[in-house]
Amino acid sequence: GENVEQHPSTLSVQEGDSAVIKCTYSDSASNYFPWYKQELGKGPQLIIDIRSNVGEKKDQRIAVTLNKTAKHFSLHITETQPEDSAVYFCAASQRSNDYKLSFGAGTTVTVRA
Amino acid sequence: ETGVTQSPTHLIKTRGQQVTLRCSSQSGHNTVSWYQQALGQGPQFIFQYYREEENGRGNFPPRFSGLQFPNYSSELNVNALELDDSALYLCASSDGETQYFGPGTRLLVL
Numbered sequence: 001g002e003n004v005e006q007h008p009s010t011l012s013v014q015e016g017d018s019a020v021i022k023c024t025y026s027d028s029a030s031n032y033f034p035w036y037k038q039e040l041g042k043g044p045q046l047i048i049d050i051r052s053n054v055g056e057k058k059d060q061r062i063a064v065t066l067n068k069t070a071k072h073f074s075l076h077i078t079e080t081q082p083e084d085s086a087v088y089f090c091a092a093s094q095r096s097n098d099y100k101l102s103f104g105a106g107t108t109v110t111v112r113a
Numbered sequence: 114e115t116g117v118t119q120s121p122t123h124l125i126k127t128r129g130q131q132v133t134l135r136c137s138s139q140s141g142h143n144t145v146s147w148y149q150q151a152l153g154q155g156p157q158f159i160f161q162y163y164r165e166e167e168n169g170r171g172n173f174p175p176r177f178s179g180l181q182f183p184n185y186s187s188e189l190n191v192n193a194l195e196l197d198d199s200a201l202y203l204c205a206s207s208d209g210e211t212q213y214f215g216p217g218t219r220l221l222v223l
Contacts, residue, residue: 034211034212036214041216043117043119043203043214043217044214045115046211046213049211089155091155095210098144098161098163098168098169099207099209099212100158100169100171101146101158101212103155103156106153
């Protein structure tokens with residue numbers, strides 16, 4: 001099955017700086033890579049996703065890059081704000097497996113004011 | 114808001130008991146998946162239902178079972194509860210690819 005590894009496990013950044021979270025996956029058949037943000041006491045919220053036919057996708061302060069050859073993808077948050085503090089999860093899935101998600105272990109991001 | 118609701122929000126059970134967790138998906142979403150999230154870990158896939166039929170299962174024993182109903186609601190049943198079953202149980206509904214999660218049910222087994 002798919003194995004997703006996520007680094008770092010914790011990340012502390014100064015408000016206004018950038019945050020980068022990296023994930024690797026093992027199954028070359030994976031073709032859908034979402035990122036979720038989970039705040040305390042809540043379920044994961046989809047913040048951005050990327051499919052294997054593109055290398056980069058951006059949505060305001062959030063961007064995701066994908067390198068299929070190296071089997072890794074990254075989340076970039078620019079101009080971080082205190083409300084960006086949360087746990088972020090990467091995940092991988094494939095259409096042939098009906099998009100059953102395999103998650104990384106999560107990154108706890110703390111934005112210092 | 115994802116349009117996915119779960120009940121109850123919290124639940125306490127004792128070892129050996131049975132529990133039923135409920136989820137209401139978004140209208141039109143034919144696929145529902147259940148995940149178990151232990152404290153400090155990422156969600157783990159339990160199983161998926163598509164149009165009321167089980168459509169894949171993760172590495173969970175048969176005492177974890179589910180149902181999906183025509184009205185876009187679903188259930189997760191766990192028999193013979195064990196202490197390690199203590200976790201946040203998440204339901205996710207999908208229109209095919211993108212999964213939208215509910216807030217989860219926090220289960221504590223004593």
